[in-house]
Amino acid sequence: MKSRSSALLHANPFLLWSSLGVKTLQMSTAAAQVIAIRTTRMATHGLNPNAADRREMTLMGAEKVDAFSRAGQALATGAIPLVAGMAGQALRTSMDLMNASAHLAASRTIPQTMARQRKLADTLMRGAPDSKATARLAHRALAPVHQKATANARRLTKKAR
Structure with missing residues (x-):
């Protein structure tokens, strides 16, 4: 079941960007909890932190x-193929746009002009950047920070109880 939902997520750019927003919100909420707990512990123990507090402060950095x-x-490893792919796509699209524009300029009849305008518009839409690849890269970059923030929030809220 998980692989099916993962496949659905990666097939739909809207879901990819939406889930990235949800993960960002989860990470921000978890970070706020962790900051509140750690700040309270620092304020409570002041200049004489115990061994557990010193370990926690070291862990923070x-x-x-x-x-x-x-x-x-x-980001570094994912951006290289993404940028290379985008450069290749931009080159192909610019050549296709030049070709479609030349055909449009050479139109002789209204129906031919309409058909070639549609071809030009289709070429423009097809040449749009790949939003899914960018969203997947953003997910990979956010994953370690999200994982650490949410794990800390779970660990520290258990200790605080």
Whole structure:
């Protein structure tokens, strides 16, 4: 069942971008919870933190470096093929647009002009950037940060109870 829903998600750009928004909201909410819990602990123990507080403070910096470097790596490795694909697509589209424009300019009748205008419009629409690939890259980049923030929120809210 999960693979079917995942396939549906990756097939529809609207669902991809919507789920990215949901994950961003989850991450932001979890981060706010973690900040509140950690700030309260720091304020409570002040200048004399116990061993658990010192471990938590050390973890704060290390986990951010790890999560954001994994996010940066996902962006770097995913952006290269995405940009290369977009450059190739832009070149193909520009050639197709030049061809469709030349045909339109050479039209001799109204029906021929209408048909060639439609061909030009279709070429313009087909040449739109691939929103799905961009959304998938954004998901991969957000994943490590989302994972760390939500895991911390679960872990720290259990300890706070």
